[in-house]
Amino acid sequence: MLAKIAFGNVRKSVSDFGVYFLTVMLGVAVFYAFNSMTAQQGVLAFSETQEKMFDLLGMVIGGVSAFVALVLVFLVVYANRFLIRRRKKEFGLYLMMGMRVSDVVKIVALESLIVGAASLAAGLVLGFALSQLLLYVTSALFQADVAEAAGFSFVFSADALAQTAAVFVAVFAIAAVLNARTVAKAKLIELLHADRVGEDMRLRSLPLSIMLFAASLAIIGVSYKLLVDNGLTEPSPQFAAATVLVFVGTVLFFYALSGFLLRLVQAVRPLYLRGLNMFTLRQLGSKVNTTFASLSIVCLVLFLAITSVCGGIGIRNALVGSIEASTAYSATVSTNFGAYTSETGYVPVDLGEFGAFAEEQGYDAAAGLRASVRALGAGDFDALVEGAAQVDLLVDPDDGLTMGDVEDASGLVLTDFAGSSVNDGYGVYPVYMMRLSQVNAALELAGKPSISLEEGECAVFSDSDITRGFYERAVELGTTLDVNGHALKLASFHGDTLQTTPVPMNTGAIVVSDDVVPENAAIVQTMLNVQCATDADEAAFGEMMEVVADTSEPDTWPITMSFTRADVLEQSIGLSTVVAYLAIYLGFVLVVACAAILAIQQLSEASDSAPRYGLLRKLGAPEGMVSGSIFMQVLVYFLFPLALAVAHSCCALTVVTDVVAVFGHLDIAETALMCAACFLVVYGAYFAVTFFGARKLAFASE
Amino acid sequence: MGNAAHGATTVVEVRNVSKRYGASGRKGSEASVTQALDRVSFAVAKGEFVAIMGPSGSGKSTLLNCLATIDAPSSGQIVIGGRTVTDLRGRQLSDFRRDDLGFIFQDANLLDTLTAYENIALALTIQRVSSHEIDGRVREAARALGIEDVLEKRPFQMSGGQRQRVAAARATVTRPHLVLADEPTGALDSRSAAALLESLEGLNARGATILMVTHDAVSASYCGRVIFIKDGRLFGELRRRGADRSAFRHRIVEVVASMNDAEEEGGLGAAAHAVQGEAVMLHAR
Numbered sequence: 001m002l003a004k005i006a007f008g009n010v011r012k013s014v015s016d017f018g019v020y021f022l023t024v025m026l027g028v029a030v031f032y033a034f035n036s037m038t039a040q041q042g043v044l045a046f047s048e049t050q051e052k053m054f055d056l057l058g059m060v061i062g063g064v065s066a067f068v069a070l071v072l073v074f075l076v077v078y079a080n081r082f083l084i085r086r087r088k089k090e091f092g093l094y095l096m097m098g099m100r101v102s103d104v105v106k107i108v109a110l111e112s113l114i115v116g117a118a119s120l121a122a123g124l125v126l127g128f129a130l131s132q133l134l135l136y137v138t139s140a141l142f143q144a145d146v147a148e149a150a151g152f153s154f155v156f157s158a159d160a161l162a163q164t165a166a167v168f169v170a171v172f173a174i175a176a177v178l179n180a181r182t183v184a185k186a187k188l189i190e191l192l193h194a195d196r197v198g199e200d201m202r203l204r205s206l207p208l209s210i211m212l213f214a215a216s217l218a219i220i221g222v223s224y225k226l227l228v229d230n231g232l233t234e235p236s237p238q239f240a241a242a243t244v245l246v247f248v249g250t251v252l253f254f255y256a257l258s259g260f261l262l263r264l265v266q267a268v269r270p271l272y273l274r275g276l277n278m279f280t281l282r283q284l285g286s287k288v289n290t291t292f293a294s295l296s297i298v299c300l301v302l303f304l305a306i307t308s309v310c311g312g313i314g315i316r317n318a319l320v321g322s323i324e325a326s327t328a329y330s331a332t333v334s335t336n337f338g339a340y341t342s343e344t345g346y347v348p349v350d351l352g353e354f355g356a357f358a359e360e361q362g363y364d365a366a367a368g369l370r371a372s373v374r375a376l377g378a379g380d381f382d383a384l385v386e387g388a389a390q391v392d393l394l395v396d397p398d399d400g401l402t403m404g405d406v407e408d409a410s411g412l413v414l415t416d417f418a419g420s421s422v423n424d425g426y427g428v429y430p431v432y433m434m435r436l437s438q439v440n441a442a443l444e445l446a447g448k449p450s451i452s453l454e455e456g457e458c459a460v461f462s463d464s465d466i467t468r469g470f471y472e473r474a475v476e477l478g479t480t481l482d483v484n485g486h487a488l489k490l491a492s493f494h495g496d497t498l499q500t501t502p503v504p505m506n507t508g509a510i511v512v513s514d515d516v517v518p519e520n521a522a523i524v525q526t527m528l529n530v531q532c533a534t535d536a537d538e539a540a541f542g543e544m545m546e547v548v549a550d551t552s553e554p555d556t557w558p559i560t561m562s563f564t565r566a567d568v569l570e571q572s573i574g575l576s577t578v579v580a581y582l583a584i585y586l587g588f589v590l591v592v593a594c595a596a597i598l599a600i601q602q603l604s605e606a607s608d609s610a611p612r613y614g615l616l617r618k619l620g621a622p623e624g625m626v627s628g629s630i631f632m633q634v635l636v637y638f639l640f641p642l643a644l645a646v647a648h649s650c651c652a653l654t655v656v657t658d659v660v661a662v663f664g665h666l667d668i669a670e671t672a673l674m675c676a677a678c679f680l681v682v683y684g685a686y687f688a689v690t691f692f693g694a695r696k697l698a699f700a701s702e
Numbered sequence: 703m704g705n706a707a708h709g710a711t712t713v714v715e716v717r718n719v720s721k722r723y724g725a726s727g728r729k730g731s732e733a734s735v736t737q738a739l740d741r742v743s744f745a746v747a748k749g750e751f752v753a754i755m756g757p758s759g760s761g762k763s764t765l766l767n768c769l770a771t772i773d774a775p776s777s778g779q780i781v782i783g784g785r786t787v788t789d790l791r792g793r794q795l796s797d798f799r800r801d802d803l804g805f806i807f808q809d810a811n812l813l814d815t816l817t818a819y820e821n822i823a824l825a826l827t828i829q830r831v832s833s834h835e836i837d838g839r840v841r842e843a844a845r846a847l848g849i850e851d852v853l854e855k856r857p858f859q860m861s862g863g864q865r866q867r868v869a870a871a872r873a874t875v876t877r878p879h880l881v882l883a884d885e886p887t888g889a890l891d892s893r894s895a896a897a898l899l900e901s902l903e904g905l906n907a908r909g910a911t912i913l914m915v916t917h918d919a920v921s922a923s924y925c926g927r928v929i930f931i932k933d934g935r936l937f938g939e940l941r942r943r944g945a946d947r948s949a950f951r952h953r954i955v956e957v958v959a960s961m962n963d964a965e966e967e968g969g970l971g972a973a974a975h976a977v978q979g980e981a982v983m984l985h986a987r
Contacts, residue, residue: 273823273833282815615811618772619872620800621828622793 002103006110009090021119024168026596027072028123030589032164033130035065036157068586069167073174074297075593078600080112080175084182091183105180112179116172124164128156209263212256219249220644224651246648250299253644254292258285261636276621276629283612283633287605294601295641298594302645305590307652312583314656322504323568325463325497328446329529330538331564332499333365333545335557337523338395342404342428346397346522354558361557365390365528368557369548375555378547384537388530389441391498393432393509394521396484401431401510410479417469432509432524433483434461434498439511442498442529451511457491458483459511463504468495471508481510484518499527502568525560538564594641595686599693602634606694613698627695634691642683712781713879713911714746714769719778721764721934738764739775740934746880746913751906753922754915754929755958761934763884766915770803770882771795783879800828804873806883810865812857818844818868819853825872843875846908847901863894867901874905881905883914887921899924919958923951932961 094104223245230238262281265272272278335358338348351358361368366388370381395401404427407413414426439461440450451459458481460471475493482488490510497504532538542564549559606613616626721739738761746752756762767773768780771787780788783802790798804825805811812821822840831839844850847867852860860868866886873881883902887895903924906912914925922928924947930937940957942950 269837270833273827273836275827275830276824278820278827279813279816279824282813282820286815612813612815615813616828617796618770618799618805618811619825619828620796620798620803622796622800625828 002106003110006107006114009107010111010114021115021122024076024116024119025123025126026593027075028120028164028168029126029130030593031065031068031072031167032124032127032157032160034068034586034589035160035163036127036131065163071297071301071590071593072167073171074294075597076168076171077175077178078294078597080179081182084108084179088186091186101184105183108179108183109176112172112176116168116175120165120168123168124161127164131157131160209256209259212252213260216249216252216256219245219252220647223249227651227655247300250644250648251292251296254295254299254640257292257295257640261285275625276616279612279616280629280632283605283609283629284636291601291637294597295637298597299641299645299648301590302594302641303648303652305587305594306645306649307587307656308583309587309591310649310653311656312587314653322463322497323502325495326502326504327500327565327568328448328497329500329565330532331541331545331562332501332527332529333369333562334499334525334527334560335365336525336560340395340397340400340430340522340524342400342402342430346395346400348522351558353554354556357555358558363392363523363526365526365557369528369545372548372551372553372556373544376547376551376553379540379544381544384532384541384544385530386533387445388528389438389445391434391438391442391527391529392523393434393525393527394517395430395432395524396518397520397522399484401433401481401483403427403429403431403508406431406474406479406481406508409481410474410477412470412473412477414467414470417473418466429507430524433517433521434509434511435514435517436511437514439498443496445529445531446496448496451492451494453491453511453513456487456489458488458516459492459494460490460508461494461496461498461511462506462508463495463497464507467507468493483510483512483516486512486516488512488516499529500563500565500568502563502571535566538566542567591682592686595638595683598637598641599686599690602637602690603693603697605633606630606697610698617699623699626698630694630698631691634687634694638683638687638690711748712745713748713750713783714913715779715781716742716744716765716769717779717781718743719765719768719775719780721761721768721773722776737934739768741778742931742934742936743778744929744936744939746911748911749906749909750927751903751912751925752914752927752929753925754913754931755917755919755922755954756931756937757917757961760931762915762917762931764934765931766882766884766913769880769913770805771799801876802879804876804878804881806866806869806873806881806886808885808888810857810862810869812865812868812872814857817854817856818849818860818864821857821868822853822872822875825876829876839875840871843871846874846905847871861894862890863897866890866894866898870898870901870905874910879911881910881912883912885916885918886914887916887918892920895921919951919954922954923947928954928957930957930961937961 091104091108094107095101223242226238226242226245230242258281262285265277265281272281335351336349337351337355337358338346340346349355357372358368361371366381366385373379373381403414407427436451436453443450453459460475462468462471471490472493475490478489480487480489488510494511497506530541532541542562545559545562548556549562613626613630616629617623719739719742720737722735722737724735740761742761742765754762754765764773768775769782771790775788778788779786782798785798785802787795787798812818813824816824819840822843823836826836826839827833840853841850844853847870849864849867849871852864852868855864857865857868866889870881870883870886873883886902887898890898899921902912902914906926912925914921916922926942928940930939938957940950940953945953
């Protein structure tokens, strides 16, 4: 009997349950798809390094999933509560007819079970489809690592399925308990008059409203300052404090918002007493006690989404962008001969017999490698190499130029440009010299224009964002450096990377005419850049260099590092793409979830308020005026969480930018524009759907 | 009949209004058609306080809806304040409701999110009355109805009678040509009902034209004239002509009783005859 009533109710109010159903279904689908990501490992062909990275990713997903689960619990409980509230009168009627409270609770639980089971099943089906789609998107992003299993391969993760089912059964249990409590606790009279009792808006006085609002802004401001000042480099109490404060500030902001708006507009009589303005404001205020919590959560989730998407796209762009710049050559073979700081002076690396061989070869890497390859019978160096250019990083062992010297000469301070991302004591680190002839040969090999220096001039190369701004300014100022007794003016700045490397880390090296280089200059590092005719030659060259690097044969060239372009692409793009992809994926899911929450909320409110709109129409308010009021209400609901989230994100992203600067240039402006456009499309679509839906509901009573 | 206007300005003129519900336009399907109003005609002069009485199903609600321009008659004309409202369409209709009519509903129908003050002011802001004029007019209307002390309260903080008086203030603050009241005392206890009716009398004394639909003889006895309607047709009318309220109520009760008798006699012909007889009888007094 009870089951019959429950089934009947679900069928009857399918549109009411529809909102709940859709929410749970999307939640399940997203949760499953997200958690089954690690199962893709079995289908996608990853290299060993990527395998390790993907394991790490699995752990990250585990952590993020805990958060996602929390969001989902809120979503489900929220959608459920909305449903119960709408049906209080119906429950009152059951009790009036003499049904026991326990029976009504059973009906509610049965309804939840029916809808829950249906939406869980539908959500899982959608989740399978979504994870399948995800697999192809992922493999498409890993151009080099497309799935080996040709054609269709089905990813199914039993773990993810069990996890999803477990989480949602728990969620339903929580929701059922809450519902039962609502029904059991409620008094019959309250249930019957549920639609009549307007929420009492605790109106505060004007000064208090403004004070609360100002306090929320102040708290948010303090948290911004804490975050910007302390950065993200390591977990610190300041970071924790900033997190707590931004949360508190956001909640307070939405708690005070409608009261503040109402009081503010009330103070301006002509505005308050115009059209339906006072109705609109009261509408917003009437729901403050239930909406401030959800608006805060929506805002914080949007913040997380915007930050992760902007950060994700930004980091990927930065890495991909720098990879293009740092893979100008088919391969680079480098050898470290020594190190220098102004404290320790020049410290040679003991390369033993290999070092002696290098000296024997006159530090000519191409000649040394050619001889080594021949001696080892590893192949033909000249058959694979189309062109080669050697760049040596040099230092005057007696008096090397240091970062501190450049600061003194220019009057600039590096930390003003690089912020908190530089280590203390950077002043003793060297600024190496490069010979103009070698640099021009390397530029030419990369197909770039060569540079020329006048008498008494030098140029500076840096591919790191940490020092770029510093040197550019130093060039502008016409800084003159003392190099081996020559006064050389910094004539130009160049951002090119003169090697192929996964991590471009040249924080500054000056180019000088060959004749300025002192006789006793010591080589710190030698880089041999080569160009190969084909990818096959490049791969063969890489293998050849590995043979040379691994051999213990004394008469061979010492190799510290050797990278081919393919090595770099595999190492860097793979992980960054996955991370960025996940960030974007998670971010967009969250944005959609937020927009859905707001949409549900506004639509349900519009349907609750339908009699009010009907009354307004009876009083002769023109349709346009009523539409305008609905528009304003929906706009406030959609705009304020977004605006505050964008503000939070801007703050967080400035901090993220500092961190990312170590890897490469993060173009946040371009990224932000791109994201803003995407968000506006998604958000705007939801806004439009909500507005038109709400208008339809409002005019339905006519 | 010409006995309604008495030379004063006519505010409402109902001419031969009929309303049929159901499958209209198909000949020979009379059975499925309900005749809610049948050639009803009457007029209301400026400054009158008129009650429309009839049992439930008599068509009085349909008549009110037609007057309120919420419903349109199948045939006939309604002229309010010189405008033929039956010819108005869409936007003109909502403008007309906004500018020329005031409504008092059975259940106050105040916006629960707004204070009493705001509920009254809303009628003016919808008309886009300039803001510095609003405060004075709201307070004036509140004074006329004795609800100045509840202006800052929300509807659920007020008594039913207070709510109805706020609704009355909202209906009159715009100075409409006609105030339509639909069973305004229906949900009130007798003391609150009396207070409200006295307030309406007061508003009428200040010049408001009020048309009230009721099935309660006591409520009707506050009016200057009562129009009786039965089975969609005009049954007759009573004028107070300065009579004492309880005496007037007595006469109203008599007519209501005779309407019920006609019902019991049954048969359309007999009822119609009775209607004619009553009308003549009433006018003869």
